[in-house]
Amino acid sequence: MASKILKRENGIILALDMETREKALEICRETSDFVDAIKVGYPLILNTDPAIIGELKQFKKPIITDLKVADIPFVSKRICEAAVKSGADYVIVHGFVGSDVVKACSGVARIFVVAEMSHAGAEEFITKDALMIADIAREYAEGIVAPATRPQRIKELRKAVGDLIIISPGVKAQGANIGDATMAGADFEIIGRGIYEATNPKKAAEEFSKRIR
Numbered sequence: 001m002a003s004k005i006l007k008r009e010n011g012i013i014l015a016l017d018m019e020t021r022e023k024a025l026e027i028c029r030e031t032s033d034f035v036d037a038i039k040v041g042y043p044l045i046l047n048t049d050p051a052i053i054g055e056l057k058q059f060k061k062p063i064i065t066d067l068k069v070a071d072i073p074f075v076s077k078r079i080c081e082a083a084v085k086s087g088a089d090y091v092i093v094h095g096f097v098g099s100d101v102v103k104a105c106s107g108v109a110r111i112f113v114v115a116e117m118s119h120a121g122a123e124e125f126i127t128k129d130a131l132m133i134a135d136i137a138r139e140y141a142e143g144i145v146a147p148a149t150r151p152q153r154i155k156e157l158r159k160a161v162g163d164l165i166i167i168s169p170g171v172k173a174q175g176a177n178i179g180d181a182t183m184a185g186a187d188f189e190i191i192g193r194g195i196y197e198a199t200n201p202k203k204a205a206e207e208f209s210k211r212i213r
């Protein structure tokens with residue numbers, strides 16, 4: 001695999017799930033010095049335009065498109081190709097759909113695989129298979145997504161994925177404390193509302209990155 005383009009300085013990936021382009025650009029302008037990558041997903045892309053992916057590249061950070069791709073291999077590959085064409089540096093792909101999907105996506109994009117999710121309902125299905133999903137990720141992905149809300153699971157997943165990058169959502173708004181995921185073995189904490197809904201997003205991002213480092 002080519003060298004990794006996601007480098008750890010602040011330990012934060014900024015999640016943008018707001019509804020307007022203006023708000024997204026404003027938050028990036030205020031906080032981009034304190035984050036290592038920008039993650040964009042359906043709420044922002046569908047409320048604006050896929051061109052927002054390319055537009056965010058002005059902040060000179062890797063752009064992760066959180067599309068949680070989970071279709072048949074042919075369609076999943078097309079989705080990844082379109083994301084890369086729009087400017088995505090990484091695409092987030094589901095692992096529960098199987099190795100053929102993950103393999104197809106990895107042929108056209110740098111990918112992160114969702115190994116396990118952060119919300120309560122994750123325990124109904126995906127948690128049970130997370131370690132098997134991690135094995136698939138190890139073969140095809142640059143990293144995995146693992147839940148900051150369950151640090152013990154991050155420890156187990158770290159053992160399973162070796163030196164793959166672990167990115168971890170669930171911080172602040174979903175209940176995990178800043179630094180919990182990092183202490184358990186994650187490389188980056190994904191933070192959305194904890195930053196963009198803060199009274200002073202710049203101060204919040206700066207303080208969180210200090211604590212994580």
Ligand code: 3DU
Binds near residue numbers: 173192194
């Ligand atoms: O809860 P926040 O506002 O900090 O946002 C978390 C982001 O991480 C959000 O974009 C969501 O789609 C993503 N994410 C999870 O929250 C949980 C997962 O298991 C996977 C992705």
